Amino acid sequence: MVFSLVDLCAREVVSDHSSSPGWLGCVPRELYRPLLDAAFTYCRPLAVGELVQRWPERTLRVGGRRRQGQGPPNRLCVQALLLAVVRGLADKRCALQLLDLCGLQCEEGGVGDPMGGWSLTVALCTMVVQARAGAQRTLWREGERERKRVAAMERERDQVKREREKPGNEEEVGRPLAKCVRTEKDGPETSGCPGEGEQIKGVRRRMEMERRKENTVDRVGGVASEEAKPSENEDDNEVVVCVRADLFVNARSWERVRAALGTPGPLKLQCRYVRVEELSVSSIGSLLDLLPRRCLMGVDIRYSCLGVPGLALLLPQLAAFPALSSLRLHYCNLDIRRDMADQQGALRDMSLGLGRLVHLCCLSLTALRLPGHLRMLLSSLSQPLEVLELPYLSLTPADLSYLSCSPHAFSLQQLDLSENRLDESALPSIRQLLSRASDCLLHLSLSGCGLTDQLLTSLLPSLARCRSLKSVAVALNPLYLAGLLDLVRTAVGMPSLRQLLYPNPLEDYQPGLPPMPTSAQLLDWPLDELVTVHKATSLQLDRVVTESGRSDLFLTCDLLNYNKDLVQD
Incomplete structure (x- = not known):
């Protein structure tokens, strides 16, 4: 640097x-x-x-x-x-x-x-x-000072009135006092000093002027100017500084967030992206009601037991945010395979709610278990998606067939199909999907999809035609070293590719691994303790990259620290 x-x-x-x-x-x-x-x-x-x-x-x-x-x-x-x-x-x-x-x-x-x-x-x-709280204390102190000032003027006026009403006061004071005291016959031009009426009028005028000052800029009290840009509501008239941030709300921070958003003050909290964890449907709805409408661009709901009916209730509230473009639902318990009454009706309501999000371009559904319903969910969207993440969704061949023929296939920039089991019946749809997204797809994840050497060999030609790909993740797939080398040879021939997350070959694991292990077994099974085994694998992969002259391609098998967002545009 x-x-x-x-x-x-x-x-x-x-x-x-x-x-x-x-x-x-x-x-x-x-x-x-x-x-x-x-x-x-x-x-x-x-x-x-x-x-x-x-x-x-x-x-x-x-x-x-x-x-x-x-x-x-x-x-x-x-x-x-x-x-x-x-x-x-x-x-x-x-x-x-x-x-x-x-x-x-x-x-x-x-x-x-x-x-x-x-x-x-x-x-x-x-x-x-x-x-x-500081603004309220300042306003209270100013109010106290104003009340004391008005009370002092009232006492002074009462004292003048009592002095005037004393018998023989005019003879004692003499002619100068007579000039200062107006009678009912005197006009406003005849008195030499203000009388009682003028003093009362002066107090009222000052109080009116103080009220008018509420519309001028006062940084301590947090009052906006009349000449400033008009706001959405009256609460914005008290705002001095708008604070725009991404919020993370869970059960421990919910009450404090509600207090900050629910009462006006000199600082107005605006939210661009909100992440919600472990909140009920009613609390999430209350949070959405408190958020300013114009700023919110993304909602991320995690580990909340929404169910399909609960999500169907929240989606109309989300439609009230005109800039909302991203919706992420992770582990929200939308499993529709259980036999529940009117589940299909709630699913249709959920689909209609998604259709009302007219600017939605990023949709992430993790572990919602909606097999066979992808067409119902995505066909109602008003515009094609740019980001689609469907890990752990139990996708069926029918879901993949719809996705490969949908309008979204021509606009996808990020596609995540991790942990969806792919077999021979799904390969034609995947190849067609990659072919249609070849000009726009930037990031692809097929981790944990059960890709064997044979399946990967059938998929590599379609993958190689994706001219814009910057990152590919194929971790936790049961590949032998021969299949892994074929993957790397294909990767070095893709000029735009910058990151490849590859799986450890089956030869690197300790004996006893099943012939067709799942991703969970590959994740938990111990690797061979011999350093020479892993070093031999790394040397062969590095040799392929070195011989191709690709110094800008980063290979890694570190699943926990892999981040596709680190790729520089």
Whole structure:
């Protein structure tokens, strides 16, 4: 990774926190971004807080795709960022209006102590609640000051009135007081100082002016200007900063998320992608009601016992989000093979609900066990899918035949058929599917599909014609070394391919493995303890790659650390 001169200078500036009072007051706004990047890269949370608290631009984006070799922000830096956003609400130097944290979260326990999705969600919701409480305290203090001021003016007016009503007051005070006191016959032009009527009118005028100030910009109280862009509802009039992020909601964080989304305040939490785990249908519905409509692009529901009827109830709520393009359902207990009343009717309702998601281009259904119903589910969609993930779905030859002839075959960029058993009857449909998706398919996964050497040999010509493929995963298939070498020879002849996840050949396992092992058996069966066995396999594969001159092709058998998203475009 090559650093520019600005990056190197920014690193030196943020490394010494004792010098920050000297440069914070004079640094130009164009250098705030390099300084903040350096503070994140080299874990300087104090510098992160000071820069964000006086951020000079309206938008701050942290997260998303990072430069090559750049890790995720440290947990302390993220916490300092969130605290500084709250402090910046009372700082006139801060111009921040939109904080974009989409893509900031990563897996828990990663290198460098990053902040995971659940931890980041809890921290964000805590920040929103604290900002709201601080704004309420500020408004309460201002209200108290205003009440005291009005009460003092009332006491002053009562004192003037009592002084006027004392007998002989005019003789004691003399002519100057007479000029200041208006009678009913006096007009507004004849008095020399304001009388009781003018004082009352002045108090009312001041109170009216204070009420009108509610429509002007007040960063401490969190009030929006009348000249600002109109919002969707009245709650947006109190928003100072919109916080856009990806949320991870489960049973432990649900109450805090509901508190953050349910009450207006100076920080408005917006969601791009929401991941839900272990929540009931009613709780998921309540969460969808709280999310802003315009921002949500994806919903990921995992380990929730929805059932087909429950999902059919949620889909109409999802149709209310105009930008929703991704729906992922993982282990949501939609097994329709059990004998339940009106299961087919609920399945039709689910299909109609999917059809109402007019912008849906990514659909992931994991372990839902819907054999023979793929046509019913996908035929109702209003546009062809770009991403289709169907692992553990118990697909039948009829399902694969429909998929190969459907409009989706010509638009698929990602296809995951992992853990669906493929045999001779399914091969014609798979070959036709690969042929029709040859110009657009970027990522393909056939892991755990029971591909033998013979089946793979029949499939390799169709695979080789996929000119756009960047990654292929065929792990946990019962291949011998000869079949694996044929796979690698085909891979090196595909110029666009960058990653290949291959299975350990059957020769590398300890004795006793069944002749046709399943993917679960291949996953649990121990590999041969002799290092020379694995080394011999690696040497043969590396020789094929070296002889082809493909230094840009990455081969791996590490199933746990494989990630197709690491492929650079």
